[in-house]
Amino acid sequence: MKYFTRSTVVQSLTRIRRERLLPQNGEVVVRVGQDVAPMQVVARTALETDIYLLPASDQLNVAPEDLPQYLLVDEGTIVEQGMILAEKKQFLGRKTVTSPVDGVVADVSNGRIILKQTLDWLELRAMLKGRVVSSIAVDRGVVIETTGSLIQAMWGSGQEGYGTIKIASETAHDPLNVNGLNGETAGRILVTGKIDRVDILARAEEGNVRGLIAGSMPATICQMAASFSFPVILTDGIGDQSMAQPIFQLLQASEGREASLFGQLQDHSGNRPEIIIPLEAGPGVEAPPLNKPIAVGQTVRILRPPYSSQVGQVVRVYRHAQMTPIHTRAHGVDVRLADGHVVFIPSANLDIIT
Secondary structure, eight states: OOOOOOOOEEEEEEEEEEEOSSSSEEEEEEOTEEEEOTTOEEEEEEEEEEEEEHHHHHHHTOOGGGGGBBBBTTTTTETTTTTTTEEEOOOSEEEEEEESSSSEEEETTEEEEEEEEEEEEEEOOOOEEEEEOOOOEETTTTEEEEEEEEEOOOOOSSOEEEEEEEEOOOEEEEEEOOOGSSSGTTHHHHHHHHEEOOHHHHHHTTOOOOOOEEEEEEEEHHHHHTTTSSSSSEEEEEOOOOHHHHHHHHHTTTTTEEEOOOOOOOOOOOOOOOOEEEEEEEEOOOOOOOOOOOOOOOOEESTTTTTOOOOOEEHHHEEEEEETTTTEEEOOOEEEEETSOEEEEEEGGEEEEE
């Protein structure tokens, strides 16, 4: 029988496709096939403010039910001040209805055009170096493809960021030291084993840090992280775990490279916080396989005490449930740890690193 458990992608080189979505309908400003830079605007949408009711049928001197045949815009159309919204041509001249403000057409009802005025725009940036491979529903966003390193994380503070990676701790177990925040860390994404002090976040913001990647930090600090302008991503979870060695080693090898941080919390679709490090690659690079069954030879991370955060290799998969140290029976595997010891771990306590 095949047994499945959760998995985490930690790939040094893979094909990656990610959606960039507006919160509402707007305007896509790039084309399919176009190369984009991380800070490039790919779509935008108007932010709504005041409502304007235009008596269009009265201005054109037509019946309210006849207004649609004179309209030059549809519901959802983004308009600018002075733009003609409806027009009635006559033998001598024409009558028009123009927009008094920048905005969006919200509705046409009872002979009136309803506008939502906009004073500003929400601009959606690519946040990823790659190529636009498709658009989403014409006016909602785009899909960007790139190749590079991909690391799925356990928790994110909700923000997004982009910058150059800098390793800020000597090992995957060390916390970030406030003395390590200096002029060399400005504009960088810092990688550390842990974060154990709330003042670290404030000092990082003062020092113009672009983002923090850590193995873990306490729940009390997580609650405050969303109030800072830069993203915080935890690769191993909330608490006092060290960063898993495969992840730390990949980030070490990527020092000096540019990375994109997507710190969104896990959603209903299973999307998780991610670290993406674009790299040039030839043809043949494919997306990582997901939902693989547990098998001998796989690298796994242990999620529960007494071996929390340790990484090992599966050496045996049991076909039948085994007795655990707490005298319950569970399906699981034998895992060889880094120190050579082999321990039985229930499948529910494992995370496959693919």
